[in-house]
Amino acid sequence: MDSYFSDDYAEARGKFLAAAEISGAHLLQLEHPLKGPGGEALGTDIVFLGPRDARNIVVAGSATHGIEGFCGSGCQTGFLRENWAARLNSDTALVLVHANNPYGFAHQRRVNEDNIDLNRNFIDFKAGRPDSHGYAELHPSLVPETWDGPAREKADAAIETFKQRAGLKQFQQITSRGQYEFPDGLFYGGSEPSWSRRTIEDFARKCLSSAARVALVDFHTGLGPRGYGEIIGRGGPGDQQYERTCAWYGDEVKSAAVGNSASVRLNGTIDFGYRRACPKAEITAITLEFGTRPLEEVHEAIRADNWLYAKGGADNSPCFKTIKEQVRAAFYGEDSQWKEDIWVRGQEIVEQALAGVNG
Numbered sequence: 001m002d003s004y005f006s007d008d009y010a011e012a013r014g015k016f017l018a019a020a021e022i023s024g025a026h027l028l029q030l031e032h033p034l035k036g037p038g039g040e041a042l043g044t045d046i047v048f049l050g051p052r053d054a055r056n057i058v059v060a061g062s063a064t065h066g067i068e069g070f071c072g073s074g075c076q077t078g079f080l081r082e083n084w085a086a087r088l089n090s091d092t093a094l095v096l097v098h099a100n101n102p103y104g105f106a107h108q109r110r111v112n113e114d115n116i117d118l119n120r121n122f123i124d125f126k127a128g129r130p131d132s133h134g135y136a137e138l139h140p141s142l143v144p145e146t147w148d149g150p151a152r153e154k155a156d157a158a159i160e161t162f163k164q165r166a167g168l169k170q171f172q173q174i175t176s177r178g179q180y181e182f183p184d185g186l187f188y189g190g191s192e193p194s195w196s197r198r199t200i201e202d203f204a205r206k207c208l209s210s211a212a213r214v215a216l217v218d219f220h221t222g223l224g225p226r227g228y229g230e231i232i233g234r235g236g237p238g239d240q241q242y243e244r245t246c247a248w249y250g251d252e253v254k255s256a257a258v259g260n261s262a263s264v265r266l267n268g269t270i271d272f273g274y275r276r277a278c279p280k281a282e283i284t285a286i287t288l289e290f291g292t293r294p295l296e297e298v299h300e301a302i303r304a305d306n307w308l309y310a311k312g313g314a315d316n317s318p319c320f321k322t323i324k325e326q327v328r329a330a331f332y333g334e335d336s337q338w339k340e341d342i343w344v345r346g347q348e349i350v351e352q353a354l355a356g357v358n359g
């Protein structure tokens with residue numbers, strides 16, 4: 001099981017493609033225009049297990065947040081190596097979307113090539129950009145000019161004061177909901193559809209058009225207790241999708257709208273893309289969120305990584321190695337126990353999703 005997981009994007013992609021080839025499943029490769037840090041090619045690779053015209057489809061996706069892809073990629077390779085195609089009935093498909101954000105995965109960043117948080121990029125840009133809900137006030141402190149010295153100390157003090165006044169949950173809500181005003185800031189949703197969004201919506205329009213029911217399971221890391229996979233549904237009691245999510249996955253379903261999730265309410269998540277691309281399908285989307293490190297540590301790693309590329313000169317910075325290690329620890333558990341927890345839970349949830357789309 002350990003061998004399903006990898007140390008970098010190239011290895012993860014290699015394992016996924018090798019397992020796909022052995023399985024004989026249909027493979028779609030969508031090449032990204034840029035390269036990885038070692039000059040390697042990048043792409044979103046999609047494997048269809050089961051009939052391509054199935055009416056019931058489970059889409060299991062990884063690396064919407066780049067570096068978080070170590071987790072989902074491991075499970076996707078596991079589904080191939082353990083021949084999950086054999087579990088599907090004649091009207092059901094399991095579609096594995098490997099690396100929604102391959103650039104971020106390869107460069108071990110949460111964001112994409114344009115500093116966009118892909119899971120905030122699926123808004124309707126024609127409807128105008130959402131209000132940034134207090135983010136603007138915090139932006140100068142979240143992105144200080146320097147990572148050491150007085151500017152950083154002042155910024156940290158301002159953040160601490162804000163947390164004391166508003167509480168950690170409100171701080172999380174304001175900073176991470178998704179903002180559309182500061183391209184060099186945190187949780188930036190972009191000003192137009194990104195390469196990844198266009199690629200995903202295009203694939204879904206072309207390849208999922210036969211679907212009557214689509215279950216989305218998007219693998220993420222960084223929130224909640226270490227190794228635990230929180231099922232984050234959409235909406236709340238009374239919403240059809242939310243009620244269906246609870247019926248499929250049981251009591252452990254959480255929701256930001258209900259207020260019991262490790263996540264807060266977000267703008268422009270990936271499920272809106274699938275909804276746009278497959279308007280006739282009944283879509284039941286969850287984020288499967290695996291914990292790594294405590295929330296404030298994860299948030300600080302996101303802030304550090306953002307500073308590194310926005311102000312620090314990226315790999316020319318003396319802080320490069322330290323910050324990249326900090327980011328990796330925030331989004332990848334690495335130890336065998338964590339990988340085991342992810343694989344056990346990943347199988348359980350995708351099994352439930354398959355049962356769900358089958359009614």
Ligand SMILES: [Zn+2]
Pocket residue numbers: 065068220221222
């Ligand atoms: Zn994520």
